[in-house]
């Protein structure tokens with residue numbers, strides 16, 4: 209009945225305005241415009257001492273930049289603040305006996321200080337209060353590794369009054385070890401076994417200059433006002449870099465592409481065919497939500513925080529999650545997350561629906577006559593918490609420290625035997641560490657797949 213009535217109305221009012229059909233989103237998103245955002249992030253890093261790491265002014269300025277651009281495009285922007293354990297050494301550690309320096313590493317979350325005292329061997333494993341009886345106040349506890357955690361040992365040494373602690377490894381190298389979280393106040397360093405016996409019983413100087421404590425950082429979100437809020441298409445990219453460099457490919461590339469796509473999506477939906485201004489996102493039938501994650505490099509902290517704090521209804525409303533972390537590697541492959549595990553590599557398939565996401569990206573490259581390859585859900589980026597929550601996921605990844613194979617070089621060009629991103633997590637991940645072709649193509653790929661899913665969700669198969 210209703211169907212018939214509607215058909216009759218259509219005959220009576222044939223001049224019903226046709227829905228505004230905006231130019232394809234991908235046509236509006238240019239690689240050059242995305243590159244401008246990367247140039248802005250590079251300037252921010254340069255002004256902030258060379259990086260945009262969580263907890264630093266480089267990150268805060270990056271978030272401010274993204275927020276300002278989104279606001280200008282008409283979005284209401286939301287930030288989600290969270291605290292995280294912060295650690296940064298301001299100079300290399302020192303271990304000296306008399307005139308000689310020893311090879312030494314700082315334990316992550318070590319306290320700071322410049323301590324002179326006798327290196328006093330702790331009997332046993334140093335896991336019991338009694339082990340520290342021989343450690344005089346202000347001296348340096350020399351502790352073997354084993355049995356209990358480094359944090360336990362450091363806390364026992366600190367309680368016993370030690371001024372510092374030296375952890376002795378089982379072999380020749382000082383280990384890269386951690387105290388797991390901030391809280392220990394004394395300097396804690398590690399040495400190889402032979403250095404341990406060389407300094408034992410002698411006057412030593414231990415110096416660590418570091419900041420260990422809590423800091424806050426934030427995720428940034430923007431979403432369309434239009435589209436069904438119970439059918440959210442979510443896209444995310446981490447906005448933080450490592451402390452070692454400006455992080456322009458990792459992950460200015462993904463963050464910049466999403467920013468430009470969000471801007472252009474707002475522009476396409478800001479007008480209707482009769483010239484009226486429409487609520488943001490009128491052109492989409494599903495809600496589109498963009499996320500810029502904080503503290504990804506410290507263990508996916510921003511995306512974990514977000515997913516953990518979703519109600520079950522909010523979780524259910526997210527139809528799928530698309531992740532973009534490194535999409536313009538210099539020696540790239542066009543990698544698509546292997547949603548259905550057809551590659552039979554590493555992790556299994558993503559939640560049902562992830563295969564359809566993979567296929568949507570494959571369709572894009574196929575139409576462009578471009579090669580593509582699968583890339584495993586290794587758990588190394590922000591899709592991890594979404595997959596764990598059962599949300600279908602997918603996205604793009606052009607490669608990091610892994611070396612390009614001869615077969616990949618035949619398919620994608622570039623150089624076999626060289627890392628896909630030779631500057632991965634290094635100071636040289638600058639604006640010159642971007643492959644402009646990959647940046648342009650992948651920005652179009654994201655825009656194309658987003659347009660598709662914003663209109664119609666993939667089948668959950």
Ligand SMILES: [Zn+2]
Pocket residue numbers: 446458459504533534
């Ligand atoms: Zn990354």
